[in-house]
Amino acid sequence: SQTIHQWPATLVQPVGSPLSLECTVEGTSNPNLYWYRQAAGRGLQLLFYSVGIGQISSEVPQNLSASRPQDRQFILSSKKLLLSDSGFYLCAWSKGGYEQYFGPGTRLTVT
Amino acid sequence: AQSVTQLGSHVSVSEGALVLLRCNYSSSVPPYLFWYVQYPNQGLQLLLKYTTGATLVKGINGFEAEFKKSETSFHLTKPSAHMSDAAEYFCAVVIQGAQKLVFGQGTRLTINP
Numbered sequence: 213s214q215t216i217h218q219w220p221a222t223l224v225q226p227v228g229s230p231l232s233l234e235c236t237v238e239g240t241s242n243p244n245l246y247w248y249r250q251a252a253g254r255g256l257q258l259l260f261y262s263v264g265i266g267q268i269s270s271e272v273p274q275n276l277s278a279s280r281p282q283d284r285q286f287i288l289s290s291k292k293l294l295l296s297d298s299g300f301y302l303c304a305w306s307k308g309g310y311e312q313y314f315g316p317g318t319r320l321t322v323t
Numbered sequence: 324a325q326s327v328t329q330l331g332s333h334v335s336v337s338e339g340a341l342v343l344l345r346c347n348y349s350s351s352v353p354p355y356l357f358w359y360v361q362y363p364n365q366g367l368q369l370l371l372k373y374t375t376g377a378t379l380v381k382g383i384n385g386f387e388a389e390f391k392k393s394e395t396s397f398h399l400t401k402p403s404a405h406m407s408d409a410a411e412y413f414c415a416v417v418i419q420g421a422q423k424l425v426f427g428q429g430t431r432l433t434i435n436p
Contacts (some may be wrong), residue, residue, distance in 0.1 A: 244422060255428040256367075256413065263422060271423075302366055310355050310374075310417045312424055314366035 214239035218303050218315040226323055231276075231290040233318050235303030238284065243305040245286040246312060247278055250300040262286060298322045325350045325416045329427035337435045342386075342401040344430050346414030349395065356397040357415040357424065358388055367413060373397065384408070409434045 215238045225231060237243055247259040258271045260278035268278050275294060279287045286303060298321050304312040330345040348354055355374045359367040371382025378390040384407075388399045397414060414427040 246423075256426045258423060261422060269422075300364075304367075310419075310421075310424070311357055311369055311372050312367075313369065314359075316366050317364070319364065 214305070214313065216303060216305055216313060216315040218301075218318050220318060221316065222319045222321075224321045224323060225293050227295055228292045231288070231293050231297070231320070233288040233301055233303075233320075235286040235288075235315055236284055237305045240284070240305070240307055242283060243307045245280060246304040246306070247286065247288050248302040248304065250302065252299070256302070259288070293322045295322050325354060325418060325421075325425045327414050327416050327425055327427035329412075329414050329430050331430055332428065333431045333433065335433040335435060336404050338406055339403050342399070342404045342408065342432065344399040344412050344414075344432065346388075346397045346399065346427060347395050348397060348414075348416045350416060350418055352418050353392075354416045354418050356388075356390060357417075358382065358386070358397075358399050359413045359415065360384075361411040361413065361429075363410075370399070370412075404434050406434050406436065408432060 217236050244263050246261045248256045262268050262280045276290050301318045303315040306312040326349040328347045357372045358370040360370050361367045370386050371380050373380050373390045381387045386401045390397050411429045411431050413429045415424040417424050
């Protein structure tokens with residue numbers, strides 16, 4: 213069966229510091245991968261998605277970036293965090309069936 | 324372009340009462356439709372999906388949804404609410420060939436004892 217991992221689970225970072233969130237999927241190959249953000253009390257915002265290694269599509273221009281160095285690894289990064297980057301970050305995967313399967317999420321607080 | 328509207332950002336029902344969460348979509352071609360549930364501080368879990376075939380689909384935890392093309396709706400129901408159903412629910416749509424789901428804004432379901 214497939215599983216998806218995200219780490220860290222929680223993170224508190226000061227404004228201006230860098231960010232790296234990691235997502236890995238097990239039990240499947242060549243999945244589509246997605247990064248979402250949920251701000252407090254709001255819905256899901258798609259940030260990036262990837263259909264293959266090195267292929268990244270950005271949905272919202274901002275100070276975040278994403279990379280896919282390996283088939284089942286998806287990384288979300290920032291060089292300098294803003295207060296507005298606080299939120300709950302979710303990684304998801306899909307393959308063939310269109311439904312997406314979500315990881316447990318990372319709670320990021322920028323102080 | 325597709326879009327999803329969830330009517331009611333908050334719904335409150337009594338334990339044992341009917342749960343009805345509304346979702347309407349906009350799509351120029353037949354869509355695939357999904358309902359997800361999110362418990363506090365957790366990721367989203369797929370409840371059920373409609374792709375083709377039977378328009379009444381059954382999901383986990385006793386939930387079901389009916390695809391009504393004429394009404395462009397995909398409402399989620401459960402005959403009898405349980406305290407454990409308290410969560411955020413998201414409706415989502417995708418069209419064939421697209422790589423992205425379009426999510427509604429979510430409905431927070433509260434269950435009163």
